[in-house]
């Protein structure tokens with residue numbers, strides 16, 4: 001009878017040792033901050049973007065402009081983006097009157113950009129206006145911006161906005177030389 005108990009005890013010990021050995025070999029420790037996302041958090045994470053994105057990397061869902069075609073990282077004239085003597089690597093080169101719509105699905109908190117009239121065109125004192133809409137509602141409207149003027153800086157809240165529109169207008173004179181540039185346009189989570 002005593003022997004039977006010893007056998008049982010030995011078997012139990014062996015099983016425990018095996019379980020410990022297996023658990024150590026099968027589950028390497030995940031580094032902190034990485035690994036599997038707990039269920040229930042996945043949906044929340046896909047709704048809110050986790051990093052900023054340049055609009056130059058997105059395709060507008062629709063758009064038009066008064067002259068030429070949309071320049072990605074170049075002016076409507078096909079040159080490097082330059083406003084007020086400052087060169088910009090990234091931006092959208094448009095021409096008033098223009099509107100470009102981007103589907104952003106409520107994923108971002110802010111839209112930030114510089115804007116101005118490209119140095120590549122100068123009719124002498126011509127002006128334009130920059131405006132931004134979110135789901136049809138105006139979020140921003142600039143004063144008239146003049147050729148050779150330093151770029152203006154814009155930051156607007158886009159929380160909950162599904163569709164973002166970038167608009168340029170002729171400023172009341174005409175669309176002549178209105179090479180309207182959006183410079184470093186970035187969506188921020």
Ligand SMILES: [Ca+2]
Nearest residue numbers: 127170174178
């Ligand atoms: Ca104008």
